[in-house]
Amino acid sequence: MMNFIPQIYSDExxxxxxxxxKRMCGMVSRRAFLKDVYGESKMLTSIFFPQYLQCLRENLPPYSKVTVNELVWNHTMLPFYTSFLSQERSDSIHGMMVKGCGKSIENLVGFSGGKVKPYNRLRYCPRCYSEDMDEFGESFWRxxxxxxxxxxxPKHGVLLKSTIVPxxxxxxxxxxxDSDVCNAVVENDTYAERVxxxxxxxxxxxxxLMSGDYKKKELHNIVDYYVDRLRERGFASQRGFIYVQDFVDExxxxxxxxxxxLMQSDVNVTQKANWLRLFVRNNGKNRSPLRHLLVLQFLGVSAEEFFHEQSATGKIMARVNHAPSFDLEQRRKAWLKIIEENPGLNRSQLKEIxxxxxxxxxKHxxxxxxxxxPRVRKRKKRSPVIxxxxxxxxxLTLAKQAVESILNREGKPIRVLPATIRQEIGVRRWLxxxxxxxxxRFIQQVTEDINSYRIRKIKWAIDELEREGMxxxxxxxxxxxxxxGNNKELAKLIVRVLDIGHLSP
Known part of the structure; x- marks a missing residue:
């Protein structure tokens, strides 16, 4: 059980x-840390969609008043990524986070199949970081x-910066x-005022959307709402049939x-099925919350207005009974003739004819x-043998280059670990x-223990002070x-490094 829990900041x-x-407890082992927090030592962990939150809550100190719902809605990314999902699906994902499901929730909200990807590195505001350090003595991920x-x-109006943290x-x-991955340097803003x-x-x-203070809508209600607004703007007929080309052009x-x-939403006008054309159709295609907000902003509607408006008309369908031009047998004969005259074609090709x-x-x-x-399936090509x-x-060559880059990097040293080597190369755990x-074997040999890393940081700090004439x-x-400034063990280690005159450990 956790003996304490640090203050959780707003939007953290x-x-x-x-x-x-983990840092306050001085834990080095990831496995020991997970055992302390969740009661399990080996499990999936996710930055955006953590699981087993009920287990975490039960491991909190008895005096803690933090609830599971507060953790989910105020301190994870669930409110944003489920904002345009149905209430049923949103509740299902919420339940998986609370009880745990043992599989990646990211795929359930559209990370894998969607064209709009999350940022693959954590990001921060330099001014927020500077203010946090002045006020709290530490900063945090928002x-x-x-x-x-x-x-x-939104607070400071400066560009956000990416870190090396996946x-x-x-x-x-x-x-x-902290200062290992963040700094207070504001980047130059070159974007146009319109952007x-x-x-x-x-x-x-x-x-x-992040507030979560709204009632969910079903997909067909969302599409109907878009049709109503397009009709008002003159991009759809009175019956709700969309003038797609006019809509795309505008x-x-x-x-x-x-x-x-920048918003990962380029529209290819030469493509018949670009994302914008498909977006306002009632189909099961994955839709990113980002693109929902782009469409709403184009329509001049805020997210708050959209969710508070519950009524929508959508398309108005007229029922017309047409007498068939051919009887069933004639149609069957015509289709068999197409199959006979085009041997070897698959169903999609026959459909085009x-x-x-x-x-x-x-249909009938x-x-x-x-x-x-006939079904004609092409055999998949066998993957080449690796x-x-x-x-x-x-x-091995990439790993050696990565270690050399980490050790020779300017600024505060970064610890040589399997994770930092992978990040330097830009790969995931397949390494x-x-x-x-x-x-x-090489990675195991060069991985720094915590004491060696501390000594390297101490030597760097000494060199920096001497370079500045302090x-x-x-x-x-x-x-x-x-x-x-309060760690006595580290103070002794610094004295030892100073006494041996910067010799290697």
């Missing part, structure tokens, strides 16, 4: 609070800064928002192309259609494959190295 990711707890499409900090790994380590203006409105709508006039690129006929038979005579229409010895040699024998004193070295 639960991951961030747990990372600060949820809003991780929302896709949020380019600026955000989408299944077995994520716990990184604090800033559009993104400010987007951020306000995203903030409303959308592209409203949003600059470079802004759509007899479009109207195919549609009618498929489905069993017969399935019986007579030369693991060659792959091992290539990965741990048992068949990469030499690469794994007196080298124990407490100054502690502060420059980022250890704080």
């Amino acid at each position: 990711l639960l991951y961030s609070a747990l990372a600060r707890y 949820r809003l800064h991780q929302v896709p499409g949020v380019l600026y900090c 955000s989408t790994e299944k077995y994520a380590d716990y990184w604090c928002a 800033k203006e559009l993104n400010r409105t987007y951020i306000q709508n995203a903030m409303f 959308f592209l006039r409203f949003y600059p192309s470079d802004y759509l690129s 007899g479009k109207g006929l195919h549609t009618w038979i498929y 005579d489905r069993d017969w259609y399935d019986h007579v229409t 030369d693991w010895e060659k792959r091992d040699e290539e990965c 741990d494959n048992p068949k990469l024998v030499r690469t794994r 007196s080298v004193m124990v407490y100054k070295v502690q502060l420059r190295a980022g250890f704080g």
